[in-house]
Amino acid sequence: MNIIYVLIPIAILLVIVAIAVFFWAVKTNQFDDLERQGYSILFDDDLKKTDSDKEKENSDSNGDR
Amino acid sequence: MEGIQHTGCYHCGLPVSQSDNFRTVVLGKTRDMCCPGCQAVAKAIVDSGLEDYYRFRTELAEKGDEQLTQTLAALETYDDEEIIQEFVVQDGQAQQIQLTVEGISCAACGWLIEKQLAKLTGIRQVSVNVSSRRASISWLPEQLKLSEILTKIENIGYHALPFQPDQHELSYQKEHKAFLKKLGLSGLMSMQVMMLAIGLYFGIFGSIDPQTKSYFHWVSLVLTLPVVSYCGSGFYISALNSLRAGYVNMDLSISIAVLGTFFSSAWATFTKSGEIYFESVCMFIFLLLVSRFLEHRSRHQAAQISANMLKYVPLTASRIHGEQVEKVLARKLSVNDIVLVKAGETIPVDGEIIEGASYIDESMLTGEFEPVSKNVGSDVFGGTINKSNVIKVRVRQGLKDALVNQIIRMQEFALAEKPAVAHFADRTSRHFVVIVLAIALISYLVWLTIDPARAYWIAIAVLVATCPCALALATPSALTSAMARLNKLGFLVKKADVLEQINNVNTVVFDKTGTLTEGQFSLGKFDNFSADSSEHVLNVIANLEHYSEHPIAKAFAITDKLTVLDPKIEVGLGISGNINSVDYRLGSAAFMRNAIPESMQWASVFLETNNMILACCSVQDKIKLGSAKLLSDLSSKELLLLSGDNLVNVSKVADQLGFKHYDYGHTPEQKLKKIRQLKEDEKSVMMIGDGINDAPVLAAANVSIAVGNASDIAKRSADVILLGSNLDNIPVLFEMAKRTHSKIKQNMAWAIGYNLLILPLAIFGLLTPWMAVIGMSLSSIIVVSNSVRLTK
Numbered sequence: 102m103n104i105i106y107v108l109i110p111i112a113i114l115l116v117i118v119a120i121a122v123f124f125w126a127v128k129t130n131q132f133d134d135l136e137r138q139g140y141s142i143l144f145d146d147d148l149k150k151t152d153s154d155k156e157k158e159n160s161d162s163n164g165d166r
Numbered sequence: 167m168e169g170i171q172h173t174g175c176y177h178c179g180l181p182v183s184q185s186d187n188f189r190t191v192v193l194g195k196t197r198d199m200c201c202p203g204c205q206a207v208a209k210a211i212v213d214s215g216l217e218d219y220y221r222f223r224t225e226l227a228e229k230g231d232e233q234l235t236q237t238l239a240a241l242e243t244y245d246d247e248e249i250i251q252e253f254v255v256q257d258g259q260a261q262q263i264q265l266t267v268e269g270i271s272c273a274a275c276g277w278l279i280e281k282q283l284a285k286l287t288g289i290r291q292v293s294v295n296v297s298s299r300r301a302s303i304s305w306l307p308e309q310l311k312l313s314e315i316l317t318k319i320e321n322i323g324y325h326a327l328p329f330q331p332d333q334h335e336l337s338y339q340k341e342h343k344a345f346l347k348k349l350g351l352s353g354l355m356s357m358q359v360m361m362l363a364i365g366l367y368f369g370i371f372g373s374i375d376p377q378t379k380s381y382f383h384w385v386s387l388v389l390t391l392p393v394v395s396y397c398g399s400g401f402y403i404s405a406l407n408s409l410r411a412g413y414v415n416m417d418l419s420i421s422i423a424v425l426g427t428f429f430s431s432a433w434a435t436f437t438k439s440g441e442i443y444f445e446s447v448c449m450f451i452f453l454l455l456v457s458r459f460l461e462h463r464s465r466h467q468a469a470q471i472s473a474n475m476l477k478y479v480p481l482t483a484s485r486i487h488g489e490q491v492e493k494v495l496a497r498k499l500s501v502n503d504i505v506l507v508k509a510g511e512t513i514p515v516d517g518e519i520i521e522g523a524s525y526i527d528e529s530m531l532t533g534e535f536e537p538v539s540k541n542v543g544s545d546v547f548g549g550t551i552n553k554s555n556v557i558k559v560r561v562r563q564g565l566k567d568a569l570v571n572q573i574i575r576m577q578e579f580a581l582a583e584k585p586a587v588a589h590f591a592d593r594t595s596r597h598f599v600v601i602v603l604a605i606a607l608i609s610y611l612v613w614l615t616i617d618p619a620r621a622y623w624i625a626i627a628v629l630v631a632t633c634p635c636a637l638a639l640a641t642p643s644a645l646t647s648a649m650a651r652l653n654k655l656g657f658l659v660k661k662a663d664v665l666e667q668i669n670n671v672n673t674v675v676f677d678k679t680g681t682l683t684e685g686q687f688s689l690g691k692f693d694n695f696s697a698d699s700s701e702h703v704l705n706v707i708a709n710l711e712h713y714s715e716h717p718i719a720k721a722f723a724i725t726d727k728l729t730v731l732d733p734k735i736e737v738g739l740g741i742s743g744n745i746n747s748v749d750y751r752l753g754s755a756a757f758m759r760n761a762i763p764e765s766m767q768w769a770s771v772f773l774e775t776n777n778m779i780l781a782c783c784s785v786q787d788k789i790k791l792g793s794a795k796l797l798s799d800l801s802s803k804e805l806l807l808l809s810g811d812n813l814v815n816v817s818k819v820a821d822q823l824g825f826k827h828y829d830y831g832h833t834p835e836q837k838l839k840k841i842r843q844l845k846e847d848e849k850s851v852m853m854i855g856d857g858i859n860d861a862p863v864l865a866a867a868n869v870s871i872a873v874g875n876a877s878d879i880a881k882r883s884a885d886v887i888l889l890g891s892n893l894d895n896i897p898v899l900f901e902m903a904k905r906t907h908s909k910i911k912q913n914m915a916w917a918i919g920y921n922l923l924i925l926p927l928a929i930f931g932l933l934t935p936w937m938a939v940i941g942m943s944l945s946s947i948i949v950v951s952n953s954v955r956l957t958k
Contacts, residue, residue: 140273
């Protein structure tokens with residue numbers, strides 16, 4: 102049972118780390134907008150190619166044929 | 167995935183008329199748009215490769231700006247040094263600014279703006295906050311100008327302006343963060359202490375040896391210390407403040423319970439004897455913080471929304487200085503300066519015309535969209551818009567005395583009149599606390615005579631059990647849920663207690679122009695006396711009106727372009743011109759050379775040739791689509807139409823919509839008087855309006871709603887802002903208010919019932935503090951989950 106004399110302080114240390122991270126998050130406004138970030142994953146970060154790019158691609162592939 | 171389904175304009179959802187041809191290809195399909203504004207915005211979005219916006223948005227966009235080029239030109243003034251200094255924060259090389267962004271309706275908007283701005287060179291960082299409708303932007307001034315950033319946002323259909331949060335809001339924000347930290351810390355610590363406590367409660371380690379037990383107690387003490395000292399600090403401070411002010415509040419009984427439990431548990435840990443309730447203390451503080459946080463957040467949201475209205479619109483003016491014209495900020499103008507105002511510009515300050523004649527749009531003051539004709543010697547007012555010709559104005563009053571400001575002051579005065587409903591809650595809780603403290607003290611004294619060893623913990627149990635935690639959550643949790651739901655339905659509720667007041671409303675007062683009608687003119691009755699077809703005559707009228715800046719001109723659509731020779735505009739009267747070698751004159755009755763017969767008196771626009779009247783017609787303001795339905799839905803209430811317009815126009819709208827009562831020709835003061843009179847007659851008044859002239863009235867009514875296209879001042883004084891101009895949803899507001907009210911009642915009944923039930927148990931010593939805490943938590947959870955059902 103003596104192991105708990107080591108484990109509990111370690112658990113406390115981990116909690117302190119968690120609290121430090123949480124305080125940092127509050128301080129840097131991570132909790133300001135809770136509606137928005139859930140959607141971020143839906144959006145492509147890579148912008149779609151514009152029409153002119155596509156046309157260029159098409160003509161390239163046509164040329165290959 | 168195809169995004170949201172709707173009929174009407176693909177971009178904003180407004181109805182699309184068959185004759186218009188505004189189309190853009192979005193997501194591989196041709197989409198109909200309602201106006202060139204929406205078309206331009208949609209095209210800008212598609213061209214920059216951000217079509218995903220349409221796929222993932224959950225709300226429709228705002229209608230695009232049809233006068234985009236004008237709006238964009240005005241943005242250049244934001245590059246002025248003075249404005250930069252006032253709003254921009256220097257951050258090393260970069261500059262940083264806060265913008266309010268109008269038109270944000272869902273998460274996709276935030277993404278769209280961020281992606282669009284990221285493409286500009288010189289942008290360092292953009293973060294858009296969807297819930298507060300703001301953006302914080304940092305950029306490098308050598309590579310990019312502020313006006314370019316604003317232009318980019320404007321191009322995709324949002325309106326961004328710099329603003330500075332006021333002192334009030336800054337302190338709210340600070341408190342908000344402190345709450346979050348306290349909440350997080352107490353939550354995490356409660357878990358740890360709870361874990362140890364469960365070990366102790368159930369003796370999971372078999373027969374727990376005293377040494378381990380004492381070790382657990384010490385660890386719990388260490389973990390509880392930050393919770394009691396930091397997280398609970400707000401309660402002690404508030405309790406002390408109230409004592410100093412000579413009364414008691416809820417926080418006093420909370421402080422006694424928390425500190426009493428903590429110190430005696432700590433004493434028990436030191437002496438290794440007695441009861442220990444650290445986990446109860448932690449849970450207690452955590453749950454109390456949850457309820458306080460909910461309450462704070464609902465107020466915070468409201469404050470943010472009203473602060474957004476405080477955005478800064480710098481008015482610039484062209485001051486004539488000898489021979490030269492120079493651009494200055496309007497607030498630098500002094501009395502007797504001469505200012506040049508071009509067509510389409512806003513008149514910067516109050517003054518008198520000394521040269522030129524023009525039509526002035528005073529709708530923001532009077533609420534009526536029909537421009538007023540002004541000549542040399544006429545007074546013009548700051549904030550009104552010069553519609554047609556160049557005028558020179560002599561400044562009569564500095565900006566701070568302008569009529570607009572006077573109206574704002576009037577409205578602030580009316581706001582101060584509002585009774586604070588909150589006082590009632592405060593008073594009741596004060597009595598409640600006194601009773602609780604008395605009961606705790608009495609049970610302590612009685613138990614001292616029966617069993618002195620238990621007296622202390624029984625008193626604590628009484629304090630914890632009667633803690634009005636669930637009671638305190640009952641109202642804010644229901645209001646927050648209701649506000650979240652209403653926000654989704656397109657309402658911004660600025661003050662939470664409005665929801666309670668809506669239930670009492672028995673009289674609904676409407677403004678006419680811009681609220682029930684669209685503020686855009688359309689052709690009404692038309693009579694043709696010529697030999698030509700009506701289509702031809704209307705086309706002639708439209709071609710002539712094409713030269714006019716008067717808003718009535720927009721009522722006529724050109725079907726076939728004709729060449730107009732020698733068009734002449736007589737300000738305030740009409741237009742003359744030659745089409746296919748016929749001389750036409752178009753305008754008001756006073757402009758006609760031929761006599762107008764009695765039978766045509768109803769008309770407001772006439773067309774004549776040199777020898778006869780060809781046609782006459784009336785123009786009317788279109789009634790909004792949802793108006794009729796709204797009125798029939800609200801038929802159980804007393805309805806009143808209150809307008810500044812003339813009898814003919816007001817009675818026409820009143821008849822069409824079925825108003826029994828209407829008032830016309832009212833100035834803002836008269837409207838205010840009317841509302842006050844209704845309130846004196848013991849009526850609870852809801853006012854629905856939009857113009858600046860409605861602002862004082864909105865503030866004076868018990869409940870006020872500003873429709874979406876309302877002026878900023880109207881939005882500032884209203885309790886509820888309707889996003890978008892659709893009136894259909896207003897009955898939902900009533901229904902939601904009713905549901906919220908019954909939810910609050912249910913919550914209250916439960917919370918009070920629970921407290922009354924548990925109190926005797928605590929007094930008779932059947933309840934230990936930890937049981938009291940668990941009971942209290944369960945009771946709070948039941949209240950919150952009941953409230954959350956409102957969001958569905």
